[in-house]
Amino acid sequence: MIEKNQTDKLIVFDTTLRDGEQSAGASLTAQDKFRIASQLQKLNVDIIEAGFAASSPGDFAAVRKIALEIEGPTIATLARAVPSDIDSAIDCLKGAPKPRIHTFLSVSDIHLLHQMKKDRESIMSMAVDAVKRARDSVQDVEFSPMDASRSDPDYLYMMLEKAIDAGATTVNIPDTVGYTNPKEFGDLISGVFKNVTNINRAIVSVHCHNDLGMAVANSLSAIENGARQIEGCINGLGERAGNAALEEVIMAVKTRQDHYGVETDINTPEIGPSSRLISNIFGFPIQFNKAITGQNAFRHSSGIHQDAFLKERTTFEIMHPEEVGWKGDAIVLSKLSGRAGLKSRLEHLGFKLSDDELLDVFNNFKNLADQKREITDKDLESLMSEFHRELDTTENFKVIDLDVICGNKRDPIANITLELPSGKTVKSSKTGTGPVDAVCNTIDDLTKMDVNLTEYSVSSVTEGIDALGEVTIRIEKDGTIYTGQGSDTDIILASAKAYVNAINRYLIIKSVN
Numbered sequence: 001m002i003e004k005n006q007t008d009k010l011i012v013f014d015t016t017l018r019d020g021e022q023s024a025g026a027s028l029t030a031q032d033k034f035r036i037a038s039q040l041q042k043l044n045v046d047i048i049e050a051g052f053a054a055s056s057p058g059d060f061a062a063v064r065k066i067a068l069e070i071e072g073p074t075i076a077t078l079a080r081a082v083p084s085d086i087d088s089a090i091d092c093l094k095g096a097p098k099p100r101i102h103t104f105l106s107v108s109d110i111h112l113l114h115q116m117k118k119d120r121e122s123i124m125s126m127a128v129d130a131v132k133r134a135r136d137s138v139q140d141v142e143f144s145p146m147d148a149s150r151s152d153p154d155y156l157y158m159m160l161e162k163a164i165d166a167g168a169t170t171v172n173i174p175d176t177v178g179y180t181n182p183k184e185f186g187d188l189i190s191g192v193f194k195n196v197t198n199i200n201r202a203i204v205s206v207h208c209h210n211d212l213g214m215a216v217a218n219s220l221s222a223i224e225n226g227a228r229q230i231e232g233c234i235n236g237l238g239e240r241a242g243n244a245a246l247e248e249v250i251m252a253v254k255t256r257q258d259h260y261g262v263e264t265d266i267n268t269p270e271i272g273p274s275s276r277l278i279s280n281i282f283g284f285p286i287q288f289n290k291a292i293t294g295q296n297a298f299r300h301s302s303g304i305h306q307d308a309f310l311k312e313r314t315t316f317e318i319m320h321p322e323e324v325g326w327k328g329d330a331i332v333l334s335k336l337s338g339r340a341g342l343k344s345r346l347e348h349l350g351f352k353l354s355d356d357e358l359l360d361v362f363n364n365f366k367n368l369a370d371q372k373r374e375i376t377d378k379d380l381e382s383l384m385s386e387f388h389r390e391l392d393t394t395e396n397f398k399v400i401d402l403d404v405i406c407g408n409k410r411d412p413i414a415n416i417t418l419e420l421p422s423g424k425t426v427k428s429s430k431t432g433t434g435p436v437d438a439v440c441n442t443i444d445d446l447t448k449m450d451v452n453l454t455e456y457s458v459s460s461v462t463e464g465i466d467a468l469g470e471v472t473i474r475i476e477k478d479g480t481i482y483t484g485q486g487s488d489t490d491i492i493l494a495s496a497k498a499y500v501n502a503i504n505r506y507l508i509i510k511s512v513n
Contacts, residue, residue, distance in 0.1 A: 010253060010262040011229040013205065014040050014246060015049040016278060017066075018078055020237035023282065025455065025474050027482045029508045030062040031392040032281050037066045039277050040234075042350070043270040045073055045246075049102060049231075053077040053092035054085040058512035060092050067096035074140060076100035081130035090137040100142060101134040102172075107145035107156060120155060127159055128166045135167030143168040144207065149180040149188065157195040164196070170203040170229060171196075175218055178211025178241065182221035189225040205229035208244045210236060215244035220252055223260050234278045235286060235293070247271045247292045247324070255319055272325030273350050280385040283472040283483040285459055292319075298326050333380075335369035349377060351384050361387050371489045372466045379468050382461045382487045389485065389501050396421050396504040397447055399496050406435045414438035416496065418446045436495045443499050451475040451503065458491060471498040475506070482506045 017036060021028050028036075033050065040048050048070065050063040067075040077092055079085035081103050093099035105126055106116050112123060127143065134141045143163040148156055160171045173192065175185060189206065193199055206222040206229070208215040219230050236245035253260045254268065275293035279286050288295045298321040300309050308315035333345060339362050346353065346361070353361060364383055369375055390398070398419040406412035412435045417427045428445045432438030440453055455474040460467040470487040471494040482505045486497025 008228060008262045010223065010264050011046045011203065011205070012246060012250065012264050012266055013047040013049065013076075013229055013231040014043075014045040014234065015207075015231055015243065016040070016233040016237060018049040018051050019239060019243055020233040020278075020282070021051070022239045023237045023242065023284070024240075025481045025483060026237070026282050026284075027480065027505060027509060028062075028281070029392055029505060030058060030065065030512060031388075031508075033062045034065060034069075035388065036278060036281060037070050039270070039274050039350075041070050041072050042267065043274050044265050044267040046265065047074045047076055047100065047229075049076040049078060051077060052079075054079060054088035056513040058509060060088065061512060064092050064096075067093050067099060071097070074098040074100050076102045076142065079103045079130070079134070081105035081126045083129075083133060086130055086133045089134065093138065098140075099138050100140040101138050102142040102144065103130045103134055104144035104146050104172075104174075105130070106147055107159060108147035108151040110150060111147050124159055124162060128162050131163050131166035131168050139169070141168050142170040142172055142205070144172040144174055146174055147176040148173045149175040149185060150177070153188065153191055153195075157192065160192065160196045160202075161198055164198045164202045168202055170205050171199075172205035172207050172229070172231065173222070173227070174207040175209055175215075176207075178209035178215060180218060181212075181214055182217045185218045186221035186225045189222045189227050193226050203229050205231060207231035209238065210241040210243060213241070215242070216248045216252070219244045219249050220260065223253065223262060228262070234274050235282075235284065235290075237278070237282065237284065245291070247275060251292050251319060251324060254323075268323050269325040270350075276381060280381070280485070283474070283485050285457075285472075292324055293326075297321075333365075333369070333375040334373065335366065337365075337369070337375075345377070345380060346384070349380060349384075351380075357387075368468070368489070372468070376462050378461050382468055382470055385485070386487050386497075389497075392504075392508070396507050397443075397500050399493070399500055400425055402439070402493050402496050404435045404438065404492050406438070412438040414442040414496075416442045416446065418443065418500070435492050439492060439496045440499050443496065443503070447500075447503055449477075449503055449506075451477045451506070453499070454481065456495075458494075461487065469494050471495045473498040473502050475499070475502045477506050480506075482509070 017033050050066040051059040053060045053063050063077045077089045079089040089101045131143050145159050204227045206227045208218040230249050232244035232246040236242040250264055250266050253262050305316045342365055400419050401417035403415040411431045413431045415429045417425055419425050426446050428442050430441035430445055432441045454476050457472045459470050461470050468487055469491045473484045474481050482502050484498045484502025486494040488494040
């Protein structure tokens with residue numbers, strides 16, 4: 001085990017925009033990516049893996065915009081260990097102030113046999129060539145031997161050594177399929193330090209998946225054994241069961257610095273805002289009892305707990321809620337509030353608006369306040385998400401008017417007026433098996449889009465009978481899933497907004513790919 005140093009820096013590598021976007025049902029526009037990157041900048045992560053430049057023209061453009069315009073963090077793009085991917089990454093990051101190329105290929109025998117269909121010597125040569133090609137253009141190169149936790153350790157050590165000799169400045173040990181456990185993974189990281197003779201010339205990183213629910217535990221074990229870069233996603237997003245939840249790793253090492261002996265540069269009060277923004281944009285709700293960022297993370301229900309907590313907070317709370325930007329009882333706004341009060345509250349929540357934008361949001365706020373007695377912080381965050389969704393899709397379809405007639409003894413019928421991308425408005429009426437089905441059928445008729453609705457969910461933004469409801473809809477088009485969201489006190493209208501938002505996102509993503 002590596003001896004701990006109380007001043008060791010732990011590098012935080014956020015891959016929400018790359019591995020997080022690989023979550024089933026996720027689809028991000030370039031605007032979505034930039035909004036998230038801007039929030040990660042506030043969070044002060046060290047590295048943002050902004051995407052996979054070679055995967056599509058849209059991803060190339062999104063990564064390049066982030067690399068050139070987001071200041072502070074290093075901006076990385078992923079690249080397979082093939083010349084075309086490396087060249088695409090080089091072109092994408094050209095002129096960026098802090099670029100990193102992250103190249104990878106499989107290393108386990110099961111991957112070599114069934115996926116790569118190559119022998120160990122060929123794979124070793126590909127790894128060295130890729131690192132050299134990347135290092136010829138950028139100073140910061142990361143190399144990842146995929147499925148390292150199921151590989152032959154001696155072969156892994158040899159590959160890491162050669163990658164470092166070729167110019168890799170960071171070597172990442174991925175538990176690609178979430179197979180290992182903390183003891184095994186800790187031993188593997190310890191073995192890297194003992195057996196890779198030039199390991200002192202590179203940062204050791206880990207990238208743990210959560211298939212067995214041990215991604216955070218494995219990451220922390222790696223830190224105990226000398227790893228000094230942690231990769232993961234906000235809210236634990238990612239392929240299959242996701243990646244290590246960065247907020248959990250960050251707060252574990254902060255709360256238990258006495259044990260882990262490392263510290264980060266993370267601006268922890270931005271953890272909560274980051275988690276909520278990413279949840280809204282991805283359309284993936286945060287479970288109530290989620291560690292660090294869940295709605296119940298700092299709430300006390302048991303009478304015994306409440307009694308002790310009121311006497312001394314530390315009896316049942318190991319972190320200050322404010323440390324992670326958690327919001328308890330919010331300051332409430334109402335229909336009597338003015339623009340100054342709204343602006344002040346939005347700025348407190350991290351939203352800075354121009355005068356014209358504030359006017360638009362204020363009008364929406366007043367409409368909502370007419371329907372609700374009190375407007376909470378969660379209502380405002382939902383309102384801003386709706387505002388940004390409208391900004392991102394201004395050139396596409398928009399719901400202008402909706403009227404639904406339904407009952408237990410008649411077929412539901414939806415009458416909808418839609419604004420087309422051209423600015424022209426059109427109307428149609430269609431029936432369905434239920435009010436939402438009638439709404440979707442009518443929108444299909446107006447947009448002339450052949451899409452398949454695959455998932456529909458409703459969540460309450462706040463409590464009470466007048467709660468703001470948020471609808472998440474996923475549609476399938478041309479084999480790809482697109483997510484749409486809409487919010488309103490009227491769930492049927494929120495459903496229409498969400499369905500149109502999903503169609504608009506398809507059109508935006510299609511236009512750049």
